[in-house]
Amino acid sequence: EAEVAQSPRYKITEKSQAVAFWCDPISGHATLYWYRQILGQGPELLVQFQDESVVDDSQLPKDRFSAERLKGVDSTLKIQPAELGDSAMYLCASSLVGGRVDTEAFFGQGTRLTVV
Amino acid sequence: AQTVTQSQPEMSVQEAETVTLSCTYDTSESDYYLFWYKQPPSRQMILVIRQEAYKQQNATENRFSVNFQKAAKSFSLKISDSQLGDAAMYFCAYRSANNNDMRFGAGTRLTVKP
Numbered sequence: 001e002a003e004v005a006q007s008p009r010y011k012i013t014e015k016s017q018a019v020a021f022w023c024d025p026i027s028g029h030a031t032l033y034w035y036r037q038i039l040g041q042g043p044e045l046l047v048q049f050q051d052e053s054v055v056d057d058s059q060l061p062k063d064r065f066s067a068e069r070l071k072g073v074d075s076t077l078k079i080q081p082a083e084l085g086d087s088a089m090y091l092c093a094s095s096l097v098g099g100r101v102d103t104e105a106f107f108g109q110g111t112r113l114t115v116v
Numbered sequence: 117a118q119t120v121t122q123s124q125p126e127m128s129v130q131e132a133e134t135v136t137l138s139c140t141y142d143t144s145e146s147d148y149y150l151f152w153y154k155q156p157p158s159r160q161m162i163l164v165i166r167q168e169a170y171k172q173q174n175a176t177e178n179r180f181s182v183n184f185q186k187a188a189k190s191f192s193l194k195i196s197d198s199q200l201g202d203a204a205m206y207f208c209a210y211r212s213a214n215n216n217d218m219r220f221g222a223g224t225r226l227t228v229k230p
Binding site for chain 2: 031033035040041042043044045048050055056058091093095097103104105106107108109110
């Protein structure tokens with residue numbers, strides 16, 4: 001069964017360091033989402049891609065966060081410099097575009113980031 | 117952007133009983149999709165059930181069913197014959213059919229008592 005792959009699963013970094021997360025969506029899924037989930041809360045959308053284009057990054061703290069999906073397939077989310085408040089689970093999800101079937105997003109296992 | 121509200125941070129149900137989780141949303145769109153996702157502790161987010169806004173019939177998936185009231189912008193999840201494995205965080209989600217924007221509620225933690 002096709003899955004959304006994310007790596008690493010866990011990351012511990014010191015504040016002010018750079019950190020990057022990688023996501024490989026399900027093959028054929030044009031829409032890719034990055035969410036941040038603080039423990040005990042709901043996922044917060046950081047950025048949404050349609051193929052290689054950013055559709056929505058209004059909630060992305062652009063002074064320190066960046067995201068790219070250069071070839072419209074896999075994606076990287078970067079934080080530089082990391083701050084203590086960035087400690088959270090970072091979730092990647094993908095979905096098909098349009099249509100009336102398979103409208104849900106499929107999630108990866110996430111990357112748990114701890115900033116010390 | 118659309119907002120999704122889950123007003124029950126925690127719910128508890130006795131095994132084999134029925135529980136209903138609430139969700140409301142705010143949107144000006146007429147075409148959209150609604151979902152309930154389940155997130156077990158330290159595990160992946162998985163889809164429980166989906167509802168297309170253009171469909172009047174409420175969706176059902178085995179023990180899971182929804183009460184979708186479009187005019188009231190309400191979308192509740194009913195779990196029948198609750199099982200220990202149903203214990204998890206449940207998230208209500210809204211997805212725009214226009215731009216695929218997808219937003220989540222704050223979640224409801226469901227505990228199932230044996």
